[in-house]
Amino acid sequence: MIRHIAMLTLRADTADAAIDRLVSELRALPDLIDEIATYEVGVDLRLVAGNSTVAIVADFDDADAWTVYRNHPAHVRVLDEIIAPLLDTRTAIQFER
Template sequence: MAVTHVVSFSWVEGTTPETVEGIRSALQEWIDRREGLDGLVSWIGGPDLGLADGNAHFAVSATFTDQTAYERYRDHPEHRRIIAEQIAPLIASRSAVQFSHS
């Protein structure tokens, strides 16, 4: 059963578009290497387009072949490093969901 992970963030005030692009770029570069990410089917992430009031500022959607593949992604050392160094210090709020599907 495939698993999709969706996470959205709102940043603390003063977070610049350049900083957000640095986060997106770091995540994308890691994903593009595919090292240790067996079972990753798709990954996309980026800043909100500002089309509706009240939206989060940034989101990631990733689909995996199964729960084990998602957990590998979630716990991957490079993912944990990017979160700790670049994302966590700027989070005002975070929401996530993982759901299964065929």
């Protein structure tokens, strides 16, 4: 099992409506990409300054399934059209569970 964690820090001027749209688009991906075993998206509660804005935690059966997700047109569209215009920084990791 491969776990993928991505943490997105969005630009400071990102509107809440844009964050809501981003989260909605991300949460739709499991219905479009069969290789996703589990998928969670959360928005930071803003309890501590300096945290990332959005986190994604996803599980895949193996590295091949993660690669399908990474390259899937629905995922690439969200990356290019929704995330990229809002993104300040991104951190990610994939590890075996």
